[in-house]
Amino acid sequence: MTSAGVLPRCRAPFASDDEIEVLTAGFLDGTLPAKAWTHDAHWAVSVCLHMRHAGFDLRRDLPGAIRRYNIASGGENTDTAGYHETITRASIAMVETAVRTADPGTPAVQIVNGILASDLGKASWIFEYWTKDLLMTPAARKAFVAPDLRPVPGLPLAT
Numbered sequence: 001m002t003s004a005g006v007l008p009r010c011r012a013p014f015a016s017d018d019e020i021e022v023l024t025a026g027f028l029d030g031t032l033p034a035k036a037w038t039h040d041a042h043w044a045v046s047v048c049l050h051m052r053h054a055g056f057d058l059r060r061d062l063p064g065a066i067r068r069y070n071i072a073s074g075g076e077n078t079d080t081a082g083y084h085e086t087i088t089r090a091s092i093a094m095v096e097t098a099v100r101t102a103d104p105g106t107p108a109v110q111i112v113n114g115i116l117a118s119d120l121g122k123a124s125w126i127f128e129y130w131t132k133d134l135l136m137t138p139a140a141r142k143a144f145v146a147p148d149l150r151p152v153p154g155l156p157l158a159t
Contacts, residue, residue: 010036012044012116017108020044021052028065030072037073039123044112046095051108058092079138086140087126090147093155094120100154 008022009015024045026032032041049056049065056062063083070082077083094115102111119125126135129147139145147155 007033007036010038010041012040012121013113014040014044014109017048017052020048020109020112024048024053027069030069032069032073034073034075037069040116040121042091043095043115043120046091047099047108047112047115050095050099051111058095059089062092063088079141084141085143086130086135086145089144090126090129090152090155093152097154 008026009019010023014020023032023036023041026036027041027045046058046062049062050058063085066088067077067083070077075082098111098115102114115121119128127149129149129152130140130145131148134140134145134148137145
C-alpha cells in the first residue's frame, strides 16, 4: 500500500515510471499486498528493476527477491506454489529482450505497457514454449528446464 493506504495500480496500462516504482518498492520491502502481485505487476517490477535499479541484476537477484516477497506476503515456496525457476528465467529473457530492442531513452512504463499489450500480457504466453505437463512439474519449479515446444528468444538452454 502507498503511504495514503491506497492499493497501487497493479494492472496495465501503467501511467508513469513513478507508478511502477511504487509497485517495485512494495515488492522489494515486502509491503505490496499479495492481491497487487498480478501478472501485470510481475512484468512492471521486472522491467523497473532492470532499468531503474543500478546494481540489481535480474538473473542474479530476482529469484531471491521473489522468494523473499512470497514469504513476506504470506505465501510459500514449495513444489507446487510460489517461486518458479523456469518461468522466472523465461520472463527475465523476455524483459531483457524488450529493453535491449527498445529505442534508447524509452521510458520503462512504455516498455511495460508494450509487453502487456503483446502476447506476453496473457498469462498463457509461457505455454507457447513449454507444455503444461512439463512446466508444472516440481523439477521445472526448482530448476530451469529447457522448453519442449520451441526456444525462448534470448534464453540460453542452460542457465
